[in-house]
Amino acid sequence: MPEKYIMNFDTRELPQVDDEYLILGSGIAGLYTALAASAAGGSVTVITKLDMMDTGTEKAQGGIAAALGDSDSPALHREDTLVAGAGLCDTEAVAALVSEGPDRVRELIEMGAHFDSDSHGLCLTREGAHSKRRILHASGDATGAEIQRVLTLQVRANDKIRVLENHYVADLLVNENTCYGVLALDRTSGTFKVFRARVVILATGGLGRLYEHNTNPEVATGDGIGIAFRAGAEVMDMEFIQFHPTVLYLPGAPRFLISEAVRGEGAYLRNSQGHRFMPDYHDLAELAPRDVVVRAILKEMAATGLNQVYLDVTHLDPEVIRARFPNITRTCAQYNLDITVDRIPISPAAHYMMGGVKTNLVGETSIRGLYACGECSCPGVHGANRLASNSLLDGLVFGGRIVNETRKFLKDYRPRRLEFGCDWLLKQDKIDYAALRRELQVLMGQKVGPVRSNRGLMEALEFFDYWSRLQRHSEETAEGMEVKNMLQVGELVAEAALARRESRGGHYRVDYPECNQRWQKHIIFRR
Template sequence: MDFHSQHLIIGTGLAGLYYALEVAKKESVIIINKSKMQNCNSTWAQGGIAAVMSESDSFEKHIQDTLAAGANLNDTEVVKQVVENAPDAISHLTKWGVKFDRDSQNQLHLAKEGAHSERRVLHVQDHTGKDIHEKLLQKAVEHPNIQIFEEACAVDLLTSKKLHLKPNEQNRCFGAYILDVKTSKVFTVGANFTILATGGAGKIYLYTSNWDGATGDGIAIAHRAGARIANMEFMQFHPTCLYHHHAANFLITEALRGEGAVLVNEKGSAFMDEKHPLGSLAPRDIVARGIDEELKRTGADCAYLELKNKDEDFLLAHFPSIFEKCLQLGIDIRKEPIPVVPAAHYLCGGVLTDKDAMTDIAGLSAIGEVACTGLHGANRLASNSLLECCVFAQKAAHKNLSRSADFKLPENLKVPAWKDHSKTDKDEMIVISHTWDEVRRLMWNYVGIVRSNKRLDRAQQRLEAIISEVGEYYWDFKMHRDILELRNLTTTALLSVKCARKRKESRGIHYNIDYPEISEDEAYSTIIS
């Protein structure tokens, strides 16, 4: 092994950093990020983190809201576990320096978001994820037990199956092959425990609120290693991404709707009121589909968020990022509505885990958006994602620390060096760029907000052909980040299509016009081995 640590964490979002800070109290940690440490989806989270913190609220209300949003495909015990551990997670974040907004009476300012029955979303203005991430990252950088590798891509996991060890026993993870992006050299990191915290896969779609590195790496890596993948059909499309050619990926938090903003069409008509009793505050899947239907009906390019009776002081206090961004683009939200469109936002499926974030592979955990924990079901309740990161990072850390003595690397473990290919092709990058674009357009058009059997069949056929083409480049040419991401992107896209084809109903985020109704016979997770 080139490097060794007791814990290898792949990804530096909230889940990965939270886990690192917990286990680093006792053991050594290596964290890798394929880009810079601050680059992850967590920093883009505007809204906040949901937790029961007021007397009018209750765990039961939060549980029921989560189950309703998830179309009852959630694991009830997991939902209960996460909701009841939320106040403790908030306490941890506060101790690490996070200062959530407070009102004039110095009480926590709790926002209300779509499908929540109570105000329970703690936030730091409208850049909660960025603030939390900065505080935890600073702690991690300063910690003596934490070693950080930037611009280091995970290539594949080192497993007993891959190394042909003890074929009759459970597959076990011993670390990973890692690509140094700067040198294009592949090295090995051995670890007692490997933690996937790579985030989601929004970049498999043409329009997304995710950062550019959200290519489904952890899901594809785990799948190749033999872990089960579940519920990949449930990609949540955030209803309100800012529609402007100079504002790619900029999200308009639904907390704005919680404060009274209403979705209207170009004529100023509030079209969501006729689609759901909660109107513009309906669950995300319903709002996204409602906007999609309205745009197709009218032929308009976008819908609008109309915010009335909110002065500049209020906007600067609670939504400074949105106010300033829109103003930079010539949109004064005090006087005019915000143009918005749906965009791929959050993946509710992923690597299948248990209540302690353990996967099928011994020594391999998955936390954060990369995991399918059972919390979200068929649709995520707003602001439950950061909460999930914290609770499952804590669970995984405690579980792994409790069995550390039993999970040491085998003595004399021999890991073959990576066979590098020095061959290059001047047309290679053009092909990669073209293929990347083709996959994302294919997914948007055929596996988007509204689906059909015919579209899914066509998507699967083309993706299988693309994967074969990508494989030729992967094995024949010099290793670099772009080919790694394309390999993972296409694998993750195909897993999404396969799960979507398995589900013979419409539930939560997944809507198929050939099966427009929900079916109790289909009330189970779609799992791919």
């Protein structure tokens, strides 16, 4: 049984801050929710563990999906999402996403977001598993950066929203299954503070940094899921990790995402012999769902004995490619790779979490007063495999729904002053957390990666069992707390992957390679 808290503390001895909304995270989900909450009349504090711009949103390239084209509709977007989700999408959640999504995107445009357009209107592109061109993009392949820019400007100009950077949330403060706030470390001063709120919203992003090879920013370590599970919240679909098929693979270069939109514009995948192999695996070829593409790449890599295959755009118009993907073109050029002439060496890497803290259709978790939206949450909208470019939309739609739900009872809110504390944890042993983090990341890639087996998952769980002893010790450093959360969340992923004895969406078991109707159900964990 894991401990409820990560450290010893007494709220009576700490500075206290009160607010109506407390939002953890400063990506699209956190900032849009903050703006919606302030517009509804609430006072808002946003806590983010590093700089406000250090988010997964800022890194997003491809775009944001919404049925805005003349030949498109929410019904078609819904169908594509359900097909990609491999039988595990919540149909009501998907209906909310696709029907409310266009209005949320229009709000971004009204705020000043500049999406690429021409004389005919918005430029819409197509990505894997989409039946229509419905992906809006900005500056070619810098959509997330544009959205982050606009939301950040809006939040900084709003005097009803306070943003506290460099604050690391240690734990949720929960009593009788009700959340009253959080305990957080001000990393600048080194002091702990208590933040109380009527509504606490997790918007902490993903967990890609659990893996050695990933596309995520440094902050994506699964903290929101870790603290929520420790406090008693339900988590769901933890086995479903999406590995992006096309991530730059060059010696000496960081793992850099090559957007799905490149394949949407006509790029081919070739093996080391130059063979275009995706038509051998799926009718949609390069536009097949991501899990299909990932496994095809892994099979080609195994067959050729190499660690990469190639993404090829050399048959496309060079000027069109440079204009459409300026960021990718520049980045590859830094490593002497001209993508209009050279094939791009790529391999899969951890990218997106389909599971997370279980919520209902208005973002409420199993703990009263605690809500979640964005990648750390799981309303069931992505099922077993996220449809490309639905992630940014997810944060907008369900963040807005949280505010619509909670604004109803804020006027009647009277804060209840409960105190919290813990004094039973042992003094922490001296741990080399940097080395432990590296060991965890390698293990996750090898044992809990895109191809899994009973033996590998059992070996992973043995690792987590060994390090579970850390839960009995108090930890007051951000580095230590982060690694402890990573261990907790990694164990949840491995445990769920071991339990699911089939292959579906982003979860693939070599010992259970088929999709099984008996497993068309969710795995939910609760402490």
